[in-house]
Amino acid sequence: MNGNGGKGGPQQLAEFFASLAENPALYNDYLTNPLGALRAANISEDLISAVLAGDLHHLNKRFQEEFAQTIILGTIVRG
Amino acid sequence: MPAGSLTVVGTGIAFGVQLTPQARMAIERADDVFYLLAEPAAEVWFRKLSPSAHSLRPHYAVGRERAETYVRMVEEILGAVREGRNVCAVFYGHPGVFASPSHEAVRRARAEGFSAVMLPAVSAEDCLFADLGVDPGESGCQSYEATDFLLRRRTFDPAAPLVLWQVAFIGVTGAPVEPSPHAFGVLVDHLLEFYEDSHRVIVYEASPYPVGAASIREFTLGEVRAAELGAMSTLYVPPAAVAPVDAGLRARLDAANVEPVPERL
Numbered sequence: 535m536n537g538n539g540g541k542g543g544p545q546q547l548a549e550f551f552a553s554l555a556e557n558p559a560l561y562n563d564y565l566t567n568p569l570g571a572l573r574a575a576n577i578s579e580d581l582i583s584a585v586l587a588g589d590l591h592h593l594n595k596r597f598q599e600e601f602a603q604t605i606i607l608g609t610i611v612r613g
Numbered sequence: 614m615p616a617g618s619l620t621v622v623g624t625g626i627a628f629g630v631q632l633t634p635q636a637r638m639a640i641e642r643a644d645d646v647f648y649l650l651a652e653p654a655a656e657v658w659f660r661k662l663s664p665s666a667h668s669l670r671p672h673y674a675v676g677r678e679r680a681e682t683y684v685r686m687v688e689e690i691l692g693a694v695r696e697g698r699n700v701c702a703v704f705y706g707h708p709g710v711f712a713s714p715s716h717e718a719v720r721r722a723r724a725e726g727f728s729a730v731m732l733p734a735v736s737a738e739d740c741l742f743a744d745l746g747v748d749p750g751e752s753g754c755q756s757y758e759a760t761d762f763l764l765r766r767r768t769f770d771p772a773a774p775l776v777l778w779q780v781a782f783i784g785v786t787g788a789p790v791e792p793s794p795h796a797f798g799v800l801v802d803h804l805l806e807f808y809e810d811s812h813r814v815i816v817y818e819a820s821p822y823p824v825g826a827a828s829i830r831e832f833t834l835g836e837v838r839a840a841e842l843g844a845m846s847t848l849y850v851p852p853a854a855v856a857p858v859d860a861g862l863r864a865r866l867d868a869a870n871v872e873p874v875p876e877r878l
Binding site for chain 1: 827
């Protein structure tokens with residue numbers, strides 16, 4: 535499934551992001567102490583590094599591998 | 614008016630935190646929810662928000678033209694509306710920006726006599742304005758899908774900001790594939806007809822996640838062809854000059870207004 539033996543990998547990070555989006559108190563905790571919040575969520579260190587560095591490409595690649603999905607782009611041009 | 618309705622909403626770019634209260638209410642009140650999200654992690658969030666929602670993603674298939682994919686999406690959405698259901702269709706970003714099935718679903722629903730509305734949302738361009746500090750009120754803003762920009766040889770003003778979308782997939786009309794650096798080179802060559810090789814440009818990507826900064830990478834136009842592009846990369850080209858004021862039109866505005874036009878214009 536994921537590249538971290540099923541623990542602390544992209545699935546868990548996605549769950550963490552989902553929790554942030556729905557829980558203002560947790561989001562506030564993250565903004566106060568990002569590293570602490572990510573570690574408390576048991577996210578793997580390589581993903582924590584990618585989140586803190588803002589490495590969007592790495593994060594997206596890991597999520598795509600995890601969920602077997604490719605990016606969807608929005609529009610079509612009739613040339 | 615027949616039973617059944619359609620509300621089209623967007624999630625914003627950063628999933629979860631950019632969903633408007635208005636859009637959230639539409640999702641929660643709908644009988645049926647259909648959704649199409651770009652970022653895989655966003656689906657984890659959305660399935661918690663709306664557990665019974667139906668993904669439109671299965672309509673994508675390798676080898677299937679996007680136009681055909683979109684027809685199938687619209688048909689699935691409208692099928693529920695025709696059954697008298699109050700339907701909410703959810704797209705990432707702004708549902709009316711780079712999202713032809715959303716517009717088509719609204720048009721078709723209205724043509725068939727159903728109530729159909731689209732709600733505004735945070736678009737990638739909104740994120741760009743904030744992240745890059747660009748104000749379209751200062752010197753305008755030209756915004757094109759990159760393939761359209763090239764194929765139609767769009768006339769543009771190098772003295773105004775230029776935003777080119779989907780630069781990693783120039784000329785691609787099928788299912789999503791790997792970024793195409795060769796086609797991006799064609800775009801760069803074209804831009805070099807209007808800008809100096811040393812003109813600074815930005816490869817930009819808004820963060821699709823609820824935390825984290827945007828990716829902002831600056832290059833000269835000559836260097837940017839070698840830049841690694843992500844699926845969501847956008848090319849921002851700042852103005853290369855200040856457009857001169859037209860003396861004739863200034864005189865006409867002065868004559869038309871009680872107050873003279875300020876000198877700074």
